[in-house]
Amino acid sequence: MLFAKNITKKIDGREILKDVSLSLECGEIVSVIGPSGAGKTTLLRAISLIDFPNSGALTIGENKYQFPLAETEQIKYPYPDLTVVFQQLFIWPHLTIRQNLTLPLRDNFDEKHFDEVTGLFQMKNFLDRYPNEVSIGQRQRAAIARALLLKPKYLLLDEITSALDIEQSHLILSHLKQIAERGVGIVFVSHALHFASKISSRVIFLDEGKVVEEGSDDILHNPKTERLQRFINISHQVI
C-alpha cells in the first residue's frame, strides 16, 4: 500500500501542497485531477520522493518516511517498486527505444515479459529507432513500457495523455486498466476529466494545493463542492 499523510510542500517559500493525504492500494487506479497550478505534479514528485515534502508522512510498501527527514537519515528509495512516467517522458535520446527499455533491467531481462509488454503497446516496428525518429505517441508508449518492464507495484503517471490524440489516449488508458488488474497501483495525474472518470476507482480533486473533494468517480457526475462543479462545467464547455 502507498499512503501519504498530511503532505506539505513549499517551493520558494510558497506553500504548493497543504496537508494533502492520499492512499493507493495495489490494483487500484486513483486519479488526481485539478486545474493547472493545483499542485498535481508537485504531489506526484513529493510522494515519489523526487522532491522531499517539507512535512508529512509516507508509507510505500514496507518503507516508511517521516518528513522533515532527520539530518543524518539515509533514505532508502523505493525504486523501481515505485516508478514514475513523466509528462515530458524523458526517454534517453542517445539510446534506441529498445536500449531505453532494457537499460534499467540490467541482468533481469525477461524476454517473455519484454515481448509481452512491447506487444501490448504495439512497439515492435519502432524498437530500434531513436526517440527523435518516432512520434510523440510512440514515445509515450515507450515511456510507459519502460516503467512496466520494471514490474512496479506502484506506477505514478503525470499527464501522460496530454500530447496524445483521442485514439492514442484511449489505447493507453485501456492498457492501464489491464495493468491495474494485474495488481499494480496507479496514480493517474490529469486535467482530463473524461479519462479520469473512465479508468479510476477513486478520484481526488486538488485545487490550490488542497484536496477539495475525494471519492469514487461518481463525484465527477454529482460533485458536492461548488469548486468541483465549476471545474466540471468549464471542462465540459471546453470539450
Place this chain on the structure above:
Amino acid sequence: MFSTITNILVQYKEGLLSGLLVTLGLVAIVWLSGLIFGVLFGIYAHQKKSTGSSLKVLWFLISSTPILVLLFWLHFPLQEILGVVIRPFITASFAFSIVNIIFVAAIVRDALEQFPEQYAIAGKVSGLNDREIFTKIKFPFIFRAVIPQFLFLQVAMLQATIFASLISVNEIFRVAQQINSMIYKPIEIYTTLALFFIAICLPLNLLAYWLKNKYTRDLSEK
C-alpha cells in the same frame, strides 16, 4: 624536390628528431594537463558556483589575450619582476597548459550545465544507481557534446606550440628555421615542416570530424 626533402631529413635527422621530440614533449604536457586538470576544473566549476564564476573570468581574460602575448609576458616581464630565470621550455609548457586547462574546463562545465537533469531523475526512478546513471546516461551524453570541441582544441594547441620557438624553445619549427639559415632551402624545409604538422593534425581533425558526425546526431524530438 622529393629527393632534396629526403636529403634534408637524412642529413639533419638528429636536429630534426630532437626538435620533434621537444614539440611532442611540449604538446604531451599541454594535452595531458588539459585532459586531467581541465576536466577536473570543469567538473568543480560546475559543482561550485564561486569556482564557476572564477572560470568565467579566467576564460574571458585568456580568450581576450593572444597566446603569444601571454607567452612573452610570462617569459620576459614576469621573470624580471620576480627576479628569476626559468627555462623557456617550462615557461612555454606552463603558458600553453594554462590556456588549454581553462578552455577544456569551460567546454566541460558548459556540457555539464546543459545536461538535462530530468534524464538522471528518469534513471533514478527506474532503479538505476548513481554510478549507472553517470556511466550509462550522463557520461555518454556529455562525452558526445564535449569530444569534437575537445579534439579541435587540442589540434589548435599543437599548432600553437610553434610560438614556443619565439622564446628560444628548440622545438621543431625553430630547428627548421636554423637548418634553413644554414642551407637556405625554404620550400623544402617548410614543406617538410608542413607535412609533419599535417601528419599529426589531419588524423586528429578527421577523428574529431568523424566523432562529431557520429555522436552529435540531432537528438531533438520532432
